[in-house]
Amino acid sequence: MKFFDWIKDFFGVEKSMIFINQNALASNEALVAIKDFALCSAINLIAGVLSKCEFKTYLNGIEVKGDEYYLWNIEPNRNQNSTQFIQEFISKLLYYNECLILDINGQLIIADDFTQTEYAVLENTFTNVTRGTMKFDKTFKMSEVLYFKYSNNDVQRLLSELMNGYNNLLKMAIGKFKRSGGRKGILDIDATASGDKNFQQRFDDLMNNRFKTYFEAENAVLPLHRGFNYNEQNGEGSKKSTSDMVDISAIVKEELDRAAQAFKIPTSLLRGDIADVEKITDNFLTFCIDPLSDMVGEEINRKRYGKSAFLKGSYVKADTTCIKHIDIFSISESFDKLIASGGYSIDDLRQKAGDSPLNKEWSKKHWITKNYSDVQDMKGGEK
Structure with missing residues (x-):
């Protein structure tokens, strides 16, 4: 026991x-x-x-x-x-x-729960599809849904x-x-106390009420019935x-x-x-x-x-x-190189930086500096 x-x-x-x-x-x-x-x-x-x-x-x-x-x-x-x-x-x-997304009348709906039936060659199917309180009484084919695993x-x-x-x-x-x-601490109980007719009631009150209040309080006094002796065991532990x-x-x-x-x-x-x-x-x-x-x-x-x-x-x-x-001031030199090499237009880079495009004819163009030229045109190391 x-x-x-x-x-x-x-x-x-x-x-x-x-x-x-x-x-x-x-x-x-x-x-x-x-x-x-x-x-x-x-x-x-x-x-x-x-x-x-x-x-x-x-x-x-x-x-x-x-x-x-x-x-x-x-x-x-x-x-x-x-x-x-x-x-x-x-x-x-x-x-x-996994996650299942349905296209219902042009709206994208994420399914909360579903059952998938897998096949080797035929399309997998999805049944018991639910979203919130709504259950779709339809069997969806794999080609009709967006399924992610x-x-x-x-x-x-x-x-x-x-x-x-x-x-x-x-x-x-x-x-x-x-x-x-x-x-x-150690609780000593005399034989005379345990033989008292009210012992059970006093013991329950002490263990479940008085000790609990005593240990939780910042400052407290613990009153004990005759026959009960409690010794606090404090130390490094x-x-x-x-x-x-x-x-x-x-x-x-x-x-x-x-x-x-x-x-x-x-x-x-x-x-x-x-x-x-x-x-x-x-x-x-x-x-x-x-x-x-x-x-x-x-x-x-x-x-x-x-x-x-x-x-x-x-x-x-x-x-x-x-x-x-993106901090535009910290990458200003990089912006200059991207425009100078023809990789991006001014509007492209403005959008990358979070600004709205200018939508001007010149801002949509791709520019390149004269420092770049076709390698086929290079003869004798210099053009």
Whole structure:
């Protein structure tokens, strides 16, 4: 028989045992919250960054702004703007490893739940599709929807299994921290007190009310019945150690790092470190954001444009170059070189910097300095 079970049977203690179980439950909830915090921090970072992308639309190789541009950049449906839509879309894609988007009468609707039936050669189908309180009584074919799958493995499930191990370590560290700062004592009970007819009532009141008030108060006096003698056990073990807190922070940091790794985010970026932030941001855009934006663009192009239109130069492209903040004064020399080499027009660069284009004939032209010339024209090292 366990020690606490023996105490329970001997004294008939019920309330104090329930109090201990409630503390354990609160501790478990805290551990789950830390795991969800790490996961949601990574997902929200990616979703927020991708919502800043501009979906550029092209018709026969020429950039245009029409209905498709408005749909993806301003208003996908009546209830969401583009930022809200993209953030929900990416969050569901990363958390559930897949996301389904429907085109309902020209509106893009993100499904909350669905059932997919997979085939080897025929089109996959989607049934039991729901959004909010609405259920669509229709079987959707793969060609009729936009279906996105983030990874062949369920990242969220694998990450949760990994973090369960860290949670066990964190639980031990929290327990150690609580014990190091907790107040401890020894309660002596005389045989005469335990034989009193009101013993059970007095014991319950002492354990569940008086001790609780005594330990929680900054200054307090503990009145005891005859036969009860309490001795406080204070010493070095009751002092909180800074190393205990360091153990807790190290495990929380480790959970954040593993969440960042799972989604290809630089660990220092998710933790909020500012050292070498420019290089870290470039790494984040290259290995995390660009592959996601490419996947989104490919699915849109193959479903909403098709092979024939795409080969003729009609497509959508998620432009990630507008994600980073641009300080026009710090890149003025780069602007000059881009215009001088003919790579971009003045209006192109004004839009990149967040300014409105001038829309003048000369601002739309591409200029090149006389320092550049055709290599075929170079004879004897000089022209």
